[in-house]
Amino acid sequence: MQTTIGAGAGRDPGGVPEESTRGRALFDLDGRVALVTGSSRGIGLALASGLAEAGATVVLNGLGADRLEASRRRLADRFGEDRVHAAAFDVTSPEEVRRGVAWIEDSVGPLRILVNNAGIQHRVPLLDLATEDWDRVIAADLTSAFLVGREAALRMVPRGAGKIINVCSVQSDLARPGIAPYTAAKGGLRNLTRAMTAEWAGRGLQVNGLAPGYIDTEMTRGLVEDEAFNAWVRGRTPAGRWGRVQDLVGPAVWLASDGSDYVNGQVVFIDGGMSVVV
Numbered sequence: 145m146q147t148t149i150g151a152g153a154g155r156d157p158g159g160v161p162e163e164s165t166r167g168r169a170l171f172d173l174d175g176r177v178a179l180v181t182g183s184s185r186g187i188g189l190a191l192a193s194g195l196a197e198a199g200a201t202v203v204l205n206g207l208g209a210d211r212l213e214a215s216r217r218r219l220a221d222r223f224g225e226d227r228v229h230a231a232a233f234d235v236t237s238p239e240e241v242r243r244g245v246a247w248i249e250d251s252v253g254p255l256r257i258l259v260n261n262a263g264i265q266h267r268v269p270l271l272d273l274a275t276e277d278w279d280r281v282i283a284a285d286l287t288s289a290f291l292v293g294r295e296a297a298l299r300m301v302p303r304g305a306g307k308i309i310n311v312c313s314v315q316s317d318l319a320r321p322g323i324a325p326y327t328a329a330k331g332g333l334r335n336l337t338r339a340m341t342a343e344w345a346g347r348g349l350q351v352n353g354l355a356p357g358y359i360d361t362e363m364t365r366g367l368v369e370d371e372a373f374n375a376w377v378r379g380r381t382p383a384g385r386w387g388r389v390q391d392l393v394g395p396a397v398w399l400a401s402d403g404s405d406y407v408n409g410q411v412v413f414i415d416g417g418m419s420v421v422v
Contacts, residue, residue: 170403174199177253178400179245181205181235181292182262184212186361187311187389189219191259194393195400196223200257203248204230235262235288245295254303257400258296260289261311263329265363270324278325285329289336293351297344304348307400310337312355314415330355334411341409350408352399357415359387383416 173195180192184206192202196219204219206212209232216230229252233244248255263285266277289310300306315327316334333353340351358377360368367373368386378384395412398404413419 171397171401172199173257173397173400176200176256176400177203177248178257178259179203179205179231179248179255179292179296180259180261181288183259184208184215186363187356187359187392188259188261189215190389190393191261191311191396193219193222194390194397195257195259196227197393198397198401200400201227201252202229203252204228205235205244205262206230206232207234208232235292236283238291241288241291241295245292245299249299255296255299256305257307257309258292259309259311259396259400260292260333262288263311263326265323265326267322269322273324281325282329282332285326286332286336289333293336293340297340297349300349301344301347306349307404308340308349308351309396309399310340310351310353312337312353312411314355314357314413314419316353316355316411317413317419337411338409345408350399350404352404352407352409353411354392354395354399355411355413355415355419356392357381357387357413357418359389359392361389380421381416381418382421385416387414387416 178195178200180188180195180202182188183192183204192204196202202219204212204216212230212232216228220228231244231247233240235241245255264281266281268277293308296306296308310333312333313330315323316330319327337351337353344351358364358381377386392414395414399407
């Protein structure tokens with residue numbers, strides 16, 4: 145819901161906005177449709193839930209139909225059947241992306257927010273890395289954001305409004321052994337965010353990124369339970385702990401809201417300070 149304050153409206157005699165109503169309106173996503181890719185669990189599900197909490201109508205996405213439906217039901221129980229939907233399509237397939245986004249526009253409503261969260265990891269040394277595994281990670285973590293982002297922007301640009309949030313990583317700037325394709329993909333995603341900004345900011349879109357550090361999720365549970373790796377993460381992170389999926393929700397809501405209307409091409413690191421220390 146767009147809120148405009150005209151001269152003398154919502155202000156005190158000194159021209160200061162009334163904090164109570166304006167502050168809430170800045171982050172109100174009521175009536176806006178949001179697609180979160182890779183959102184049947186983990187970070188994606190937490191972000192979808194946070195956007196719904198802020199008022200958005202959310203569309204979950206994933207490949208596993210059963211798990212996707214179970215996640216949709218969980219959120220629908222909280223926010224209502226009319227505000228939580230599911231679209232199972234492969235974000236690495238141009239044709240499936242076209243059909244998926246078209247279904248959202250036709251069946252749910254005009255897409256206002258896109259969170260490109262889908263991605264995979266593959267841990268193996270570069271010298272042992274198979275070409276097909278490199279291609280698979282690049283397609284899931286980078287090409288998917290181009291495909292879904294382009295399809296969403298084809299609708300957003302004519303309407304002159306839209307928010308695209310690319311979920312990058314602390315590995316967008318840093319590297320460590322054994323995850324070369326993921327590091328390359330996330331570094332590319334950071335620059336794809338800039339490229340989208342260069343082309344679409346003048347058309348009313350804001351494109352930004354979130355860069356999580358090490359987040360405790362179902363997919364990283366093995367690393368959390370590895371005593372040596374756990375100690376390394378805690379010691380390397382000034383905050384002294386792993387991140388939680390809830391740590392990402394506030395920044396995502398901000399980037400999806402009117403409160404970030406002049407923020408474009410930025411990647412916000414949510415890493416407990418890991419990326420700023422040596």
